[in-house]
Amino acid sequence: MTDVATICSDLLRIDTTNDGTGDGPGERRAAEYVAGLLDEAGIEPILFESAPRRTSVVARIPGDSDDALLIHGHLDVVPADTSEWRIHPFSGEVLDGCVHGRGAVDMKGTLAMTLAWARQGRRPKRDLVLAFLADEEATGEYGAGHAVERHRDLFEGCSEAISESGGFSWHDGGTRIYPIAVGERGTAWMRLTARGVAGHGSKPAVDNPVAELARAVARIADHRWPVRLTPEVARLIDELSQALGTPIDLERLDEEIERLPRAGILFKGVLRNSANPTMLDAGYKVNVIPGTAEAHVDGRFLPGMREEFLATIDRLLGPKVTREFVSFEEGVSSPADGLFDDLAAALLAEDPTGRPVPYVMTGGTDAKSFARIGIRGYGFAPLLLPPGLDYFGMFHGVDERVPVEGLEFGVRVLDRLLAAEPATEPGARSGTETAADSPTESAGAGGLTSG
Known part of the structure; x- marks a missing residue:
């Protein structure tokens, strides 16, 4: 070897x-x-x-x-x-x-x-x-x-x-694209807590935290986040359009992802903020209504979208569910020139037919x-x-x-x-x-x- x-x-x-x-x-x-x-x-x-x-x-x-x-x-x-x-x-x-x-x-x-x-x-x-x-x-x-x-x-x-x-080859038909990451979404891992009144499971609940948390988690899971086209993602889409020889309509990006599924994978996850419930923890016995219930949510937000993201989360949680950060990191971005040009040149020196493009990561x-x-x-x-x-x-x-x-x-x-x-x-x-x-x-x- x-x-x-x-x-x-x-x-x-x-x-x-x-x-x-x-x-x-x-x-x-x-x-x-x-x-x-x-x-x-x-x-x-x-x-x-x-x-x-x-x-x-x-x-x-x-x-x-x-x-x-x-x-x-x-x-x-x-x-x-x-x-x-x-x-x-x-x-x-x-x-x-x-x-x-x-x-x-x-x-x-x-x-x-x-x-x-x-x-x-x-x-x-x-x-x-x-x-x-x-x-x-x-x-x-x-x-x-x-x-x-x-x-x-x-x-x-x-x-x-x-x-x-970043820097890996991504094939779309006969085109070999090399996405180079110039940014990534921010991270907001959150613990959600609902507090209520503990009691016997056979009796009418006074304030059931499991139910309250379940409704909040469902609202988060069902929320459709709006498209927020950042400059880095807009440039990625423009350069993908040039590399593939087909215009990509910025006003109809969801439809374009369906039309260009391979290229769409490179930007579908960075058009929006996102929040996915990932963990639930409540109760200790089937006939006991617990006093608290917890959940974890993996939240990600585009660079510059922190305040909008958090305001939306708070609205979806409602007044009876609180949040705290397990981990919080701002989104980051770097210029698509300077070192970026050196990275692209190094790739092209080994693969002259490749097409380096700027790219934003969904994760961190x-x-x-x-x-x-x-x-x-x-x-x-x-x-x-x-x-x-x-x-x-x-x-x-x-x-x-x-x-x-x-x-x-x-x-x-x-x-x-x-x-x-x-x-x-x-x-x-x-x-x-x-x-x-x-x-x-x-x-x-x-x-x-x-x-």
Whole structure:
């Protein structure tokens, strides 16, 4: 196997499941493996923990300019039900040209590309800060949030960043589109609480909080949020129209999504705010009306739409249901020029027929944490994918996998972007070094500190 495929496979065999409770197996073993690879390449890793086994790694590679670029990614993955998978989710098996396992796309494959490039010993055109973080799949409190609050000095000089969920190929007919993320919706995870009068289940209810909460949750689920076309999404639609050679009517976007289902997937989730009830918790016995009932809602809002979103939620909740934030992060956006143009150029150098376009993510990433310290973020994890692979379905899905050739393409694109003297021919660098055969147990030269 090539270096990048071996690293990806090794990472996938390390179970870093994050169930959101803060009490999972932790990311320490994966962090130690990453630190070992960096140390072997002469790059000094710094490890720190926000809590036992919630470990992150940061390293800096000097370049020709001290205007630093941050490349960040997360070590944790969401849970996987082994019984649903064709191949064990923590096997890291390479089969049919793909590396299989939970996190192959989200996002250990991207970490492998970054590490494979760094291990080549290429001098970057600007300082690079590499961050491999815990806890992105929950609130980020133990990972990026902790890093920017307690270890901000490690990101000194960083003005821009790249991370997950962009730069992949998306096929629409004969057109190969490369969405590069320039923004993402804000996050409002909320706990809803209804309070009433406890009593016997056989008697007429005085004030049943379960019923009150159920009505509020139903109103939220049934609400049809209006279209709010942000400048970033408008540009995405315009460039998709040019790439596909067909006008897309901005006044009839729901109909256009039906007409252009492949292209529509790239913008249907960012035309509106959204709120989805996800959890319910009420009662303790069938014949007892409880005094309280709770629910959780995953709310997302477009950049600049915070106040409208919250006002709508409060109206839908009504006077008897209160809300509090489990996690709240503002939406973020970055210019579709400057670094964006460099990202597009790196893709085109490896795939001259591709069409890079700006893109806004429906969900969220650690970019929100880094935005709080003034670092502009872009979603750029370059992958060349076959037309039949459902990229979006791989995120948190069953049988997650990533093509080896796609990973190798990503390493070459990163070289175009990062190296002071990149390869001159498309496909000239494939990353054929061999990494360690199994995860490393040593922390490397950086050592482990508590933060």
